[in-house]
Amino acid sequence: MKVDNQKHQIQISIRELIYPDIRSQAVGPSLPFYLRTSKGTQIHSNYQEMSKLEKKQTKTSVKTEYRVKITRKVKNWVFTITGRTDLVQITGNTISVEEIKSVNHIQSFSLDAENALLYKLQLLFYAQHFKDTYPNKAIECKLVIIDVFTEEQKVHNIPFNSVLPELDAKCAELLKNIHEDSQYSTKRKKRVDSIVFPFDHMRPHQQEIIQTVHSVLDMKQALMLSAPSGIGKTVGTLFPALQYTIGKGKRLFVLTSKTTQQQMYLETLRLFVHKKGKLNAIILTAKEKMCLNTTYNCDPEHCPYADSYPEDYESVIKSMLKTKVLTSRYIRKKAKEHKICPFELSLDCSLYCDVIVGDFNYVFSPVIKLQRFFKGKYNDCICIIDEAHNLPDRAREYYSPELSQTMVAECIGFILTQSFKPKMRNAIINKLKELDSFIDNVIASLNNPGLRVASVNIDKAAVAKLLEDLEKLVVDYVGNFFQQLDLEPMAGDPFVIFVKQVHFFYQILEQCYLDEFEQLVYPIDRKIKIFCKSAANFLKKQMKGFHSVIAQSATLHPVGYYREMLGLPENTEILQYTSPFPQENRLYMDFPFVSTRY
Incomplete structure (x- = not known):
């Protein structure tokens, strides 16, 4: 439009x-x-x-x-x-x-x-x-x-x-x-004026951090902030980012690797609200943790909240936004009251929020990321990455898919429990056994099958054919549910999920000509894996899409290494600080009974 x-x-x-x-x-x-x-x-x-x-x-x-x-x-x-x-x-x-x-x-x-x-x-x-x-x-x-x-x-x-x-x-x-x-835009100036520093006094270096963040946001650049605990990184970056986000009509994503960090941001956002700050924020929580049922199953046949929306759905959301910082507890309460899936409700509420706090997965995972925000352009979004030193390892995991005989066996076991025509069941099981044999053959190709792990060349054409056949079978499989039972397979159906995993494995296998990847086999664990040695290029593409990125941590050393691993540009602004606490207060402890031998 x-x-x-x-x-x-x-x-x-x-x-x-x-x-x-x-x-x-x-x-x-x-x-x-x-x-x-x-x-x-x-x-x-x-x-x-x-x-x-x-x-x-x-x-x-x-x-x-x-x-x-x-x-x-x-x-x-x-x-x-x-x-x-x-x-x-x-x-x-x-x-x-x-x-x-x-x-x-x-x-x-x-x-x-x-x-x-x-x-x-x-x-x-x-x-x-x-x-x-x-x-x-x-x-x-x-x-x-x-x-x-x-x-x-x-x-x-x-x-x-x-x-x-x-x-x-x-x-x-x-x-x-x-x-x-x-x-709403005309009211924006008043909202900006309501965002004030939540404490009476600033800590050492906080003023410099705030000014640098303002400058970085104005220039649409990136910032790396390496500073130990006690400096005041959280408020130092969140305060100017909030002002810019609300004043310019942007959206702020605050990404963490742990829920404890999300709790810290929740408390900090509430400080701004306590100071009459006019903002809307939400803490996104994993779907399984949001579920209101005793058993996590999104099948509409088993879940009264799946695909259930009241006629006044938009007014429900509008009413909820009066609570300035939405938490999982509050969302679950309202979802139960209106008989709506709480995770669905949280995602829809997020569309109206200035600040979205959540796990790395919601932005950087190729499987889990929020498509509603990142399917197209997202240059109106600002990103704060907290404890950013954790992101390179997490990103490597995203792009390191594996297929194991255990996964195949579990999928076969599931198919055996399903009630549909023997012809279809046998076709699926035979194809899964074919994949199992493929893994066997990769292991057998080793000169020393007793190794824990070894490099191999996985036959891309063979995986492509297996995937093609599995995709045809999963279409028939899902169609069988509609034709015979007039319903969909349950959300998280093991066979559907497994085919997605094979699809992603093949997607990464196609990129194995790049130095970032190593094809591995684990004979003892009976699995094949594509190991991503560096996800920097993937992260670089994603970082480019943001208006600005602020990566902060106490352990971003060496800074040059982390800048490259995080996929940040060469002109990234860098701030580094030492501990604000007196050197004489440092306690050194020696544990001679702990072995560091590899």
């Missing part, structure tokens, strides 16, 4: 206009997202190609991915709404417009469902374009529904009627939101 406030013009796609929804997608879908996306794209393409072939012998003109545009004037604003219709067929005086949608279970699809109403609105928008362009032609509207698993098709004929009133209403609603955002 592009907004020109001076000309009162807005360019927006039909998808952006009719599908805005703050509700997160953390509970599902059960099919790996990359597979669901590729399968949907394949279904669209196949249907379009078949339609072209069928009409090739006739005089029918068939066009796919046809660009359409409608211009509307609402409250003195000019809206240019664009889109691409999946299929347009022109025969004589008739124009047939088709919108293709892939669904998980075609038998349970209803035209009265909320998503179907939006599908119809999108279809009618495309039809409206052709009606406006060719007013004398008859318009046919067809909603094509295709099952993503069985590829069964149903074509629903939708009567054409003008959607201009609905489009105008959507545009008016969007203008209202833009106006509210504008009002």
Whole structure:
């Protein structure tokens, strides 16, 4: 969406206009997202190609991915709404417009469902374009529904009627939101003035830290702060970062490796609020820890909170934001009260927060990171990395996938407990056994299989074939749940998770031509592993996306080494301080009974 406030013009796609929804997608879908996306794209393409072939012998003109545009004037604003219709067929005086949608279970699809109403609105928008362009032609509207698993098709004929009133209403609603955002911006200066230093006096060096952080943020640069406990790093960096974040309309991520550090930031943020600071912050907690059930299972059949949203969901969030610092305890309480998944609720609340405090995983893990913030550009985000010396090791773990025979055996054991056709069960088990044999063969290729660990060359083509077969099986596996039981596999389904792990293993294996990786085999542990020796290049790409990064710790020595390992640029500002405590107070203790022999 592009907004020109001076000309009162807005360019927006039909998808952006009719599908805005703050509700997160953390509970599902059960099919790996990359597979669901590729399968949907394949279904669209196949249907379009078949339609072209069928009409090739006739005089029918068939066009796919046809660009359409409608211009509307609402409250003195000019809206240019664009889109691409999946299929347009022109025969004589008739124009047939088709919108293709892939669904998980075609038998349970209803035209009265909320998503179907939006599908119809999108279809009618495309039809409206052709009606406006060719007013004398008859318009046919067809909603094509295709099952993503069985590829069964149903074509629903939708009567054409003008959607201009609905489009105008959507545009008016969007203008209202833009106006509210504008009002929020005008209040920003008052909010900035409310952020004051929470203590009566500053510690030595804190003033310099604060001034340096302000300078770094103004220059959109990075800062490394190496200082021992007692300097006041937490407030010294958080205070100016808060002022800049709120004053400039940014978002601040505070990342830690331990929950004890998050507790420290919680207490510090409350100090700012106690001083009448106008801010909104949230402490993100792991999904399992947020769960309200005695057993962690996100299957809607077993969890009353999964996929449950009240009609006044937005007002629930608005009410919660009156509490300036949201904690897991408060969120769980409100989630239980309104029968909402607490983790989902926390993610949705985070969209409205100035400060998000959480684990390294939420930003740097390629699997767990918050896609809602980091899928696209995030140069409006500032990042404080606390105890930053822990990040290089954690990042190496992110990019060091492994596959073991224990993992395979556990997956086979799970499949044996599932009730579906023997043919499918046997196909999955046989493929898993094939992977088990592959690991066996890697171990057998060693001259000395008694080694604890050894370097190997893993056959990339063999892993690619195993992955391809497993992905086909997992599509059939998930489809079986929909067809036979009319439900999805439970969240965290072991087989689905395992296929994701094999997929990630192969993704990293493809990059093993880089010096950062070593392919290893552990004969005793019966596993293969890709060991990431340095994740600096991965971190570098992520660090570049932020407005600014502040990495702080008491142990960032040598500074040059950590700058490279953290992926920070060469022009990173560096502050180093010694302990503020008197040297004569230092206590030296000797433990001669502790062996340091390797």
